[in-house]
Each structure stands twice: as C-alpha cells, then as structure tokens.
Amino acid sequence: MRRDQTTLSELARLGFSGLSGVRALLDELDTTVAVDRELLLPLFGRAADPDQALTSLVRLGRSHPVQVSELLTSAGRTKTLVRILGASSGLADFLHRHPDELLRLPDRPRRLPTREELVDSLLDSVGAVDGFAEHTEEDGWLRLRVRYRRWLARIAAHDLRTDDPVAAFDDVALALSDAAAAAFEASIAVARTQITQPGNGPMVFSEDEVRATRFAVIGMGKAGAGELNYVSDVDVIFVAAGNESAGLSNPRAIDVATRLAMLSMRGLGQAGIEPELWEVDPNLRPEGKQGALVRTLDSHLAYYERWAKSWEFQALLKARPFAGDLELGGEYVDAVAPLVWSSASRENFVDSVQRMRERVTENIPADEVHYQLKLGPGGLRDIEFTVQLLQLVHGAVDEQVRQRSTLGALEALSANSYIGREEANAFAADYRLLRVLEHRLQLGSLRRTHLMPQDKDELRVLARASTLAPNADALVTLWESTKHEVRSLHERLFYRPLLAAVAALPEEEVALSPAQAEARLAAIGFRDPKGALSHIAALTTGVSRRATIQRHLLPVMLRWLADGADPDYGLIAFRRLSESLGGTHWFLRTLRDSSGVAERLTRVLSGSRFIGELLDHIPEAAAWLADDSDLHSRSLSAIEDEMRAILARHDTDAAAAQAIRRVRRREILRLALGGVLDVIELPELSRGLTDITTATIRGLLRLIRRTEGLGENDLEFAVIGMGRYGGAELGFGSDADVMYVYRSTALDKEQTHKAANRIVSELNRLSEDHRLPLDLDVDLRPEGKNGPVTRSLDSYRAYYSRWSLAWEAQALLRAQGVAGDSALIADFEELADAIRYPAEISEAAVREVKRIKARVENERLPQGADPSRHVKLGRGSLSDVEWFVQLLQLENGAGIPGLRTPSTLGALQVAVENNLVSADNAELLRAAWIFASRLRSAMTLWLNKTTDVLPSDRMQLDGIARVLAYPSGSAARLEEDYLAVTRRSRRVFEKQFYGTP
Incomplete structure (x- = not known):
C-alpha cells in the first residue's frame, strides 16, 4: 500500500481516532525502520488503542531501530507487539527500557507457562543455587523484575491474542498467580544471600542459620486462590520455624525469617530503577499491622483459637502454600483448616459476614460507588462474599466445597446442589466478565485500579481490549446488566443462603416454608431461629449416609435441645461435634440407636459452654455418654501411671508437656460431664x-x-x-x-x-x-x-x-x-x-484472726458487689464457714487430733463429735458450704468463665440453675434458696465466730 493511498476513512475503520497525526507517524516509522506498511497497518485494527499502539511503536523505532526492525521481520511477533502496545502503555514502557526483550516476544503464544517453568526462570534470573542468589541487592532486584515482566508480557500476549478472553480468564489468572509466587521465590533467594552479608541491616546471620530457618509464605486472597490480576496487591502471611535438628531455636528463626520477609517484600514492592512489581500486603496476619510480621505455627494457632474474628477465618479460606518452605506452608494450611471450617458455627457468624459486606459498600467514596468493578453493588465482592459464605456454612460438613478459587467453589456448590446450576453458571459468567474488564483496566498502565472509566474514549478502548462489546455504549449496557444480575443473585443467596435447605427435613415432617420453620424454632425456645436453620441445613443437606441419619435425629434432638437452658448454643456445639465425629463409625450410630446418649448429649451441650468448648478439642469424649462408669473420676494412681507412660514415650519436654495437658483437659471434661449429668456428687468431684x-x-x-x-x-x-x-x-x-x-x-x-x-x-x-x-x-x-x-x-x-x-x-x-x-x-x-496446731493460742491471736476476717469482708469484696451474692467472700458463704472451722482448729487442733485435717467438712464433723459446735448449727454451715461450692462450679460450667458473684440476669440464673438440676424457669428459686441457706449460715457464724448475740 502506497502512503498516499491510505485514506482517513480506512484509518478510522481500523480504529484510529487521531487521524490527522497518524499519517505523520507512519511516515516517521518508515524512515526509522524497515516496515511493510501494507502488512503492518491492518494489525492495528485488532489493537485496543491503535493510536497508542502506533505512537509506542514509533517511539521504540526511534530509540531502538535495530531491535524493532528485526522484530518486524516476523509476522507473528509483529502481531504480538501491536496487541501489547495497544493494550498496555506499562508494557510499552518496559520494552522501551529493555529493548532486548522485544526479540523475546512470542511469535504465537500457544500456551501459558507452568509454575515450574516460571520458578526455574526467575530463580535463574538471580543466579539462585540451592536457595541462595548470586545476584543481590539492586542488581538482583533489577534482574528479577525484568525477568518477571518478560513473562508478564508473554502472559499478556496469550491473553490479548486469544479469541475469547473470558474463556481464557481462568488460565490467565492462574498463570499470573504462579508468576507472582515464582517472583517471591526469587526474591527470597536474593534476601537469603543479603542477610548473610555485613552491611545489609542491623543483624547478620550465618549461612547455616539461614539454611536452618524454615520460612513459608502463605498466599491469601487472590494469591491464595490462584486468581491474581495483572497488578494485584499480593496478600500474604509469613510463618517460620527453626530446624531443631540443626540446632536453630524458634526465636532465632523468627529473627532470620523476619529479615527475609522484609527484604523479599522490598525486592518486589520498593521503588527502584526498574519499577516495583506490585505491593506485598502482609496485613491479614494476626493483629494486622500491629502484629508480628512473622510468627511460628503455634503462635498463629494460639491467636486463631483465642482471638481471631470471623472475618479472619473468612480470609483464611483461600490460604495456600505460596512460596518458600512449601511443606511448612502445607502444615500451616492443614492446621488452620479446622478453625476455618468451624468458624461458621460462631455466634452471629452469618450476620457478621453480611454486615462486613455492607460496611465495605458504605466505605466507598460516594463518587466511586457506581463505577466500582470490585467493591460496589453488583461488583466482584458481591460474588466473592456470597460464595465464601456458602462455602463456610456448607464446607463445615462437606469437604467438596472447600475450594480456594471462586470459580472452583461455584462449581462445587452447584455440583452438590447448594445452589442451582443456572445460578452458578450465571455467577461464574458474570465473575469472568468482570474480571476480564478488571484485567484490561490494570494492564493499561500496569497499575492497580478497579474503577470503570467515565470518559467515552477510554470506554471505547476498554471495549476493544476486552472484545466484550463493539463500542462504548454497548459495553456500558453490558456492564450495567451484569451488575444488576450479580446484585440480584447476591441478595437472593447471600441474605438467605440456607433457607432452601430446610426442605431436607425428614419426610414424615410437614413441609415448612422458611418463615414457618423459623416460627417453629422460635416457638420451642430458639432465640436465633435463622441461625438455627443454617446449622440444621449444614447438618442435613446432602445424600450421604451421615446426612440421612442426621435428618432423622435432628427433629428429636432439637426438642431436647429446646428443653435446655441455651438451645442455640447447644445446636452450634452439636454441629461442631458432628463435624468432628460425623465420619466415624460409631458416633451417629450411637446417637441413632441409643436415645439415652443423644438426650444426654443435648443436655450437656445446651447446659454448659464449658463442656461445649472442651468437646471441641476432645470430641471423642462423647463416647463416654453411653456408660456411667466412664463419667466417674479416675483414680490418682491410674492418672499417674498414664503420666509416667507419657514421659517414657516422649523425649522432648514440649511434646510430653502437651500430652500431659491433654490428659488434664480430658479428665476435667470427664468430671464436668459427670457433674452436669448428676452421675457424681460434690465429694467425688472435688477429689x-x-x-x-x-x-x-x-x-x-x-x-x-x-x-x-x-x-x-x-x-x-x-x-x-x-x-x-x-x-x-x-x-x-x-x-x-x-x-x-x-x-x-x-x-x-x-x-x-x-x-x-x-x-x-x-x-x-x-x-x-x-x-x-x-x-x-x-x-x-x-x-x-x-x-x-x-x-x-x-x-x-x-x-x-x-x-x-x-x-x-x-x-x-x-x-x-x-x-x-x-x-x-x-x-x-x-x-x-x-x-x-499450737499448744495454746493467745487471746490476742484470736482477736487478730477475727479482725482480719472483718477486714476481708470490708475490703476484699469487689467494688459494688452485693455481699449477699458473693459465693466466696459473701455473708454466710464459703469464707464464713471456712474461717469458723479454721478458728476451731487453731484453738483446739493441738488437743484434738481429728481436727488436724485440711478438709473443711471433715474438721467440722470432728468439731461436732467433740461438742465444739452443735449438730444443728454445723448442719446449717455444712449446707451453706456445699451449696456455695456447687454453685461456684455451676457458674463456671454454664458461663465458661470463673466468677464468684451470683448474677442478677434471669437468663443466666436459669442456666446456672439447670446445671444444678433445677427445672426450667427456676432462676428465682435458685436465688431464693441461696440467699436463704447463706442467711442461716451467717447467723450461726456471727454468733459462734464473733460472739454476736
């Protein structure tokens, strides 16, 4: 084609908008490089932005005519280059900085690189050998960043030249994630070398220490899911451990790993000669920005078990070994998985997830809400939150939906009938479409953005880049319809994610609508019927044998749970226990075939948070409910024999101590079960x-x-x-x-x-x-x-x-x-x-004892506490009885051998036998002491925390009363009984101890 034969209309048909300058640019290109305009010009018709593509090509030709001329001899590479230049000014700048990369562009990118290829290539870029890089500091980071962008250009070439970018999205996102993981591997190798060299920070470590440090990067968010964008924040958590066999302690390993983490992040995200790749975000770690950058696995678990909020478990849903010590990363993921998949049983979990999504929307600046691809209504977050909530609820009992990727999870949820096929297909199509738009926006200047453009020309370029619509108006129409569909599906599934599963109730039950099911649960005593429905659905959904048995068990067990003081917690605890034991051969069979066991289980779960929380950690203890003999205390000698066996089995102090603590938990749980079920009484419990x-x-x-x-x-x-x-x-x-x-x-x-x-x-x-x-x-x-x-x-x-x-x-x-x-x-x-047991005690000493007792009553009671309700220091309670008996022992222990006992009740009985106190008065004291002791334990069992003050709240009092075997609705009766027995005890105490008439 001759220069003067290229008409403006032809240029316009190709997509050029700055028509007046195009001919001049083409002429300049002819003078700088050898080009066949007839073959070149049609290629701009498939470029996202032909004007940008031509301008960038001319710029390259000016600066690097040799490389550009050689590239243009290849039709395939030329097509790749024009697509890249038209879609990404960021990659155009990269090629301008590194012209040798032009000749490395693929002729026809037929496949995407594998993780192994990416890791090998990026490690090679820094000269990594056995985990340590030859190239360090600026040189190492430069080589790494250049090699990474070489691969980024290849991935973009594959993406831009595909006929269907929506269909290619899954593979592109995975390749981007693998490239990020490979970059992390190379950055760690550079960091390993750096921290062994003087002058690179406040601490220098030996190569042996670095080798002995197990350091794992856990990918979170899209990095963990294998769904990264071209420019995503890469969310990570760092975990480390010392190699004990190599003599490296965990504290030293944390020092090494912290430095590795800091340097590897710097190598990827700190500004330099070659621009940073992306921001590494470690703020999903325990305690966020305020927390330690690197922790051991045990430290992570301790935090998650005790302090973590629901959103943190939602974030952990996507955790995967990303880089570094993948074995340690796997141990981390395996260890947190049970916590993740039990998190949906937390109180108000669904509400908290729903509220979190609403807060995300509320925090979007008003002028951005409508244009947010990611956070706005009908955006990506609507899909992701919906899928994650469904996963966390159903994944508790169904491992098949425990997928990291959004699309994989959607497929699993659909395959297992948690959502309909049409809903899943629509969500998946919408997700891919929105992600392709997001990819093209970020590819433009290689910067992180989630805002749809408002400018007409920018929308036109985006339409061409994504190939989703022929023009800007059609793209806006498509986007608006997609947002509407996403929002509709989100509201339908996210705010009522489990109601349809109520249909899984037993066939003999009358079919209930969601509203009717909620009303029935509320009527029988559940305070959170919606939450109860979610747990019922999680227990009964599916065609497995376990789900079938649960469907038959739950109607009866729900009635038993409703008879308890806290049926909502009982159901949550039963669900957690079922998740732990539902796959065993005996658990559900025992519940099904022995109504006594099932009824006992509902009684202890709805009556004691102390037991419920311990059963979470020792679920096999549920088997004891079948036999009373398993609920009695074991002898001291038997427990000691087990402790000796533990010491014989374990060489390390930590492992042995952990096993000993497990035995203690187990035996205390045994006693708690026996106490709540009235199998054992106070003397056996105390002993x-x-x-x-x-x-x-x-x-x-x-x-x-x-x-x-x-x-x-x-x-x-x-x-x-x-x-x-x-x-x-x-x-x-x-x-x-x-x-x-x-x-x-x-x-x-x-x-x-x-x-x-x-x-x-x-x-x-x-x-x-x-x-x-x-x-x-x-x-x-x-x-x-x-x-x-x-x-x-x-x-x-x-x-x-x-x-x-x-x-x-x-x-x-x-x-x-x-x-x-x-x-x-x-x-x-x-x-x-x-x-x-002095031979005699002076009157002054006796007065001192009485003075101290009076002082304790006046000064040691918590501020504002009602003395009549404090079961330890209050009037007529434990303290009164014990001080009275102890004064008798001080005065008479030398002459009466029977008083030389540490037992309060034992000494009181001897005092009666020796006429130091009347039998009637002793019985009043004994009754108060026993009642207060039982009440104190009951408060701990009910509340799962230690307290010495009898609560005033009616619901709490009723729960404590139920632990003490009172019937339902006995809050007032418990209160009256306690106040009465302590009043009688106090009268005896004041007369016998203080000598009050």
Missing part, C-alpha cells in the same frame, strides 16, 4: 479435680527434673497444696494455691535456690494452657506477694519461728504436700504442725 491437678503437677515435675542440675540427686524439692487445693476441695475454675519448698543435697545454697526457682519457672511455663488455665497461685506463701516464690525448709523454719502472723498459721491449716520428695514433704508438714 477428682484435686487428683487431676496433683497428677498434672507431679507429671510436669518429673519431666522438669529429668533436666541436668534439677534432679533428685541435686536437690530436694516439693510442692505444697494450700487453700481449697490442699483441702482437696477444688471446684471448676478454682485456682491451685501452692507453696514451694526445697532442701540442698549436692548443690550449694545459692545453686540450690537458683535450681528451685528454675523448677518453678519451668512448671509455670509447661503448665500454661490457654484453653483450660492451670493457675498455680503462690499468694499464700510467707509475706504474701512480697515474699520469695521459693524457700528452703530452713528458711521456712526461721521465718515461722520469728515472723509468722496469725493469718499464715491459719493458711497452713490446709497445707498438704502434693508433689515432690516425700521426705521433704514429711519434714515440712511436721514444721507446719507446730505452727498451725
């Missing part, structure tokens, strides 16, 4: 709780004393139980009051003291359990909180002989050795006997 505490302390003490310098040949050491623990009177939520005593053997005094303190420190560390705390309280030691935590036996003897106060002698009344060296325990108890 059982005391025994498991003692066995735990003994097991941990044996574990600690395996350490060199802490053994029996080095020093004698003992734990003395005090307070309710020493008296074997523990309840649920009770602290374990203790004192520590030691005696030198092979070590000198200073070494022995240090060794004893080290034992105590390790005992506190290894006993720490966030789920079920074991509080070893040492406040009853000499000098109280101001005294040393450990003392030698000689130090105790010197202190008590010289400084002992009345309250310390009183505290020793319930002192009893519980763990450690028996000879030392015997010697300590002999010393204690001389203090707590």
Whole structure:
C-alpha cells in the first residue's frame, strides 16, 4: 500500500481516532525502520488503542531501530507487539527500557507457562543455587523484575491474542498467580544471600542459620486462590520455624525469617530503577499491622483459637502454600483448616459476614460507588462474599466445597446442589466478565485500579481490549446488566443462603416454608431461629449416609435441645461435634440407636459452654455418654501411671508437656460431664479435680527434673497444696494455691535456690494452657506477694519461728504436700504442725484472726458487689464457714487430733463429735458450704468463665440453675434458696465466730 493511498476513512475503520497525526507517524516509522506498511497497518485494527499502539511503536523505532526492525521481520511477533502496545502503555514502557526483550516476544503464544517453568526462570534470573542468589541487592532486584515482566508480557500476549478472553480468564489468572509466587521465590533467594552479608541491616546471620530457618509464605486472597490480576496487591502471611535438628531455636528463626520477609517484600514492592512489581500486603496476619510480621505455627494457632474474628477465618479460606518452605506452608494450611471450617458455627457468624459486606459498600467514596468493578453493588465482592459464605456454612460438613478459587467453589456448590446450576453458571459468567474488564483496566498502565472509566474514549478502548462489546455504549449496557444480575443473585443467596435447605427435613415432617420453620424454632425456645436453620441445613443437606441419619435425629434432638437452658448454643456445639465425629463409625450410630446418649448429649451441650468448648478439642469424649462408669473420676494412681507412660514415650519436654495437658483437659471434661449429668456428687468431684491437678503437677515435675542440675540427686524439692487445693476441695475454675519448698543435697545454697526457682519457672511455663488455665497461685506463701516464690525448709523454719502472723498459721491449716520428695514433704508438714496446731493460742491471736476476717469482708469484696451474692467472700458463704472451722482448729487442733485435717467438712464433723459446735448449727454451715461450692462450679460450667458473684440476669440464673438440676424457669428459686441457706449460715457464724448475740 502506497502512503498516499491510505485514506482517513480506512484509518478510522481500523480504529484510529487521531487521524490527522497518524499519517505523520507512519511516515516517521518508515524512515526509522524497515516496515511493510501494507502488512503492518491492518494489525492495528485488532489493537485496543491503535493510536497508542502506533505512537509506542514509533517511539521504540526511534530509540531502538535495530531491535524493532528485526522484530518486524516476523509476522507473528509483529502481531504480538501491536496487541501489547495497544493494550498496555506499562508494557510499552518496559520494552522501551529493555529493548532486548522485544526479540523475546512470542511469535504465537500457544500456551501459558507452568509454575515450574516460571520458578526455574526467575530463580535463574538471580543466579539462585540451592536457595541462595548470586545476584543481590539492586542488581538482583533489577534482574528479577525484568525477568518477571518478560513473562508478564508473554502472559499478556496469550491473553490479548486469544479469541475469547473470558474463556481464557481462568488460565490467565492462574498463570499470573504462579508468576507472582515464582517472583517471591526469587526474591527470597536474593534476601537469603543479603542477610548473610555485613552491611545489609542491623543483624547478620550465618549461612547455616539461614539454611536452618524454615520460612513459608502463605498466599491469601487472590494469591491464595490462584486468581491474581495483572497488578494485584499480593496478600500474604509469613510463618517460620527453626530446624531443631540443626540446632536453630524458634526465636532465632523468627529473627532470620523476619529479615527475609522484609527484604523479599522490598525486592518486589520498593521503588527502584526498574519499577516495583506490585505491593506485598502482609496485613491479614494476626493483629494486622500491629502484629508480628512473622510468627511460628503455634503462635498463629494460639491467636486463631483465642482471638481471631470471623472475618479472619473468612480470609483464611483461600490460604495456600505460596512460596518458600512449601511443606511448612502445607502444615500451616492443614492446621488452620479446622478453625476455618468451624468458624461458621460462631455466634452471629452469618450476620457478621453480611454486615462486613455492607460496611465495605458504605466505605466507598460516594463518587466511586457506581463505577466500582470490585467493591460496589453488583461488583466482584458481591460474588466473592456470597460464595465464601456458602462455602463456610456448607464446607463445615462437606469437604467438596472447600475450594480456594471462586470459580472452583461455584462449581462445587452447584455440583452438590447448594445452589442451582443456572445460578452458578450465571455467577461464574458474570465473575469472568468482570474480571476480564478488571484485567484490561490494570494492564493499561500496569497499575492497580478497579474503577470503570467515565470518559467515552477510554470506554471505547476498554471495549476493544476486552472484545466484550463493539463500542462504548454497548459495553456500558453490558456492564450495567451484569451488575444488576450479580446484585440480584447476591441478595437472593447471600441474605438467605440456607433457607432452601430446610426442605431436607425428614419426610414424615410437614413441609415448612422458611418463615414457618423459623416460627417453629422460635416457638420451642430458639432465640436465633435463622441461625438455627443454617446449622440444621449444614447438618442435613446432602445424600450421604451421615446426612440421612442426621435428618432423622435432628427433629428429636432439637426438642431436647429446646428443653435446655441455651438451645442455640447447644445446636452450634452439636454441629461442631458432628463435624468432628460425623465420619466415624460409631458416633451417629450411637446417637441413632441409643436415645439415652443423644438426650444426654443435648443436655450437656445446651447446659454448659464449658463442656461445649472442651468437646471441641476432645470430641471423642462423647463416647463416654453411653456408660456411667466412664463419667466417674479416675483414680490418682491410674492418672499417674498414664503420666509416667507419657514421659517414657516422649523425649522432648514440649511434646510430653502437651500430652500431659491433654490428659488434664480430658479428665476435667470427664468430671464436668459427670457433674452436669448428676452421675457424681460434690465429694467425688472435688477429689477428682484435686487428683487431676496433683497428677498434672507431679507429671510436669518429673519431666522438669529429668533436666541436668534439677534432679533428685541435686536437690530436694516439693510442692505444697494450700487453700481449697490442699483441702482437696477444688471446684471448676478454682485456682491451685501452692507453696514451694526445697532442701540442698549436692548443690550449694545459692545453686540450690537458683535450681528451685528454675523448677518453678519451668512448671509455670509447661503448665500454661490457654484453653483450660492451670493457675498455680503462690499468694499464700510467707509475706504474701512480697515474699520469695521459693524457700528452703530452713528458711521456712526461721521465718515461722520469728515472723509468722496469725493469718499464715491459719493458711497452713490446709497445707498438704502434693508433689515432690516425700521426705521433704514429711519434714515440712511436721514444721507446719507446730505452727498451725499450737499448744495454746493467745487471746490476742484470736482477736487478730477475727479482725482480719472483718477486714476481708470490708475490703476484699469487689467494688459494688452485693455481699449477699458473693459465693466466696459473701455473708454466710464459703469464707464464713471456712474461717469458723479454721478458728476451731487453731484453738483446739493441738488437743484434738481429728481436727488436724485440711478438709473443711471433715474438721467440722470432728468439731461436732467433740461438742465444739452443735449438730444443728454445723448442719446449717455444712449446707451453706456445699451449696456455695456447687454453685461456684455451676457458674463456671454454664458461663465458661470463673466468677464468684451470683448474677442478677434471669437468663443466666436459669442456666446456672439447670446445671444444678433445677427445672426450667427456676432462676428465682435458685436465688431464693441461696440467699436463704447463706442467711442461716451467717447467723450461726456471727454468733459462734464473733460472739454476736
């Protein structure tokens, strides 16, 4: 074609808009490079923006005529170049900066690169060998960024030259995600080398330390889902671990990994000679921006188990091993998965997800709402939130919908009939269309954007780039109709995601509409019938044998749950338990074939959050409900035998301590089940709780004393139980009051003291359990909180002989050795006997005891607490009975051997037998003490937290009453009974203790 034969109309048909300048640009191109205009010009007809494509080509020809001329000899590469230049000024700038990349453009991009190809290529770009890069700092980052953009250009070429970009979207998004993961791998390799070289930061690490550091990058969001855009924020979480076999501790590994994380992010996202690739966003980590950048797996789990909000589990839905130590990444994903898939059972979970989506919309600037492809109504977030909510609800019981990608999840939800095929197909088509628009917008200047253009020319370019519509007006029409369809589907599924599943109720039930089902659940006692419907649907949906059994069980179990104090929580807890055990051969069969077990299960789940939360961690304990013998306390010797077996099996302290803590949780759960089901009474419960505490302390003490310098040949050491623990009177939520005593053997005094303190420190560390705390309280030691935590036996003897106060002698009344060296325990108890059972007690000492008691009543009650409702320190409650009995022991213990017992009720009975108190008065005191002890445990079982104040809330009182085997609606009766029994006890106490008439 001759230059003067190219008419303006022909240029317009090709899509050029700046017609007056096109001929001049073509003429200039002819003068700088060898070009066949007749072959070249038609190619602009398929460019998104022909004017931009031509301008960029001329610019390249001016600066790099040799490379451009060589490229234009290839028809395939020329077509690729024109498509890229017309769609992306960002890639045009890249090619201008690096002209050698022109000749690396594909002739015909027939396939996309695999992850393996991308990783190998990007590691090669930085000269990586065995995880360390040859090229570091600016040179390494430059090489990495250039190589990454080479691949980005190849991916874009494939995308732009495909006949159907919507159909190609899935593969393109996955390739972009793989390229980002490969870039991270290369950036980590550069960072590994950098941190071993002086001058690259405040800390320098040895190569051995770096090699021993397990460092994993967890992809989140679109990175985790394999759905990245051309320029997405890459959301990540970092996890690290030390290699114990290589001698690297976790704290040191965290230091190494933190530096690796910082540098690898810098290499990808910090401005440089070659522009940054994209922003790495680590703010989905625990505690967000305020949290540690890198944590161990255990630290992550501790946070998620205790503190995480519902949205964090929603985010974890897409977590996958992305880069670094993929094995560690897999361990992370496997560990958090149970938390993710149980998160939908959280209270108000659905409401919280719905409200979160609404907040996203509310926070969009008003002038952007209509143009937001991602966040606005009818945008991508509507689809993603809907799919994620459906996944989290149904995925709790159906692993098939546990997909990371939005499109994969949609397909699974449809295949398993959670949503209709038409709805799923429409959502998938709309999602791909919106994502293609988003891709083309971001590809333009290689910057992150989600706003549809408002300018007519920009809309025309977008229409051509996406090939979704012939012109700007048609694209706007298509986009508006897509938004409308997405919003309609979102509102239909997102706000009522599980109501259709109510149809899965048993065939013998009358079919109910969603509104009728909600009304029925509300009528029988559920406070959140919508939430209950979601859990019922999750339990009964599907054609599996498990779902079939659940459909038959649930109508009956719902009635039993409704008879409990908190049916909503009971149903949630049952769902969690079913998710844990529904696949076992015995669980559902037992519930189906033994109504007693099912009824018991509903009773404990609707009556005790303490039990519900523990069953989450020990679901197999549900099997105990079939046999009363499994609900009685195990003997101390049996538990100790198990502890010894644990110590024999485990070489490491951490593993052994974890196993010991699991035994403690299990046995406390056993006692809780037995207590709520009235299988065991208070004496057995108190003894059982005391025994498991003692066995735990003994097991941990044996574990600690395996350490060199802490053994029996080095020093004698003992734990003395005090307070309710020493008296074997523990309840649920009770602290374990203790004192520590030691005696030198092979070590000198200073070494022995240090060794004893080290034992105590390790005992506190290894006993720490966030789920079920074991509080070893040492406040009853000499000098109280101001005294040393450990003392030698000689130090105790010197202190008590010289400084002992009345309250310390009183505290020793319930002192009893519980763990450690028996000879030392015997010697300590002999010393204690001389203090707590004096031959005679002065009137001044008696007055001091009474003065302290009055002071406790006035000063130790929480501010504003009603003295009549405090079950520990209140009038006529535990404190009154115990102080009365203890004064009798101080006054008469020397002459009456039977009073020399740490047991409150045991000493009270001896006092009756020796005419120190009348049987009638003793019975009033005993009744109050037992009632208050049972009530204190019941409050812990109901609330799953320790409290000493009887609540005033009617619902809470009723729940506590149900734990104590009162009938439904007994809040007032419980309150009246407690106030009455403590009033009678207080009258006896005031007369017998203070001498009040």
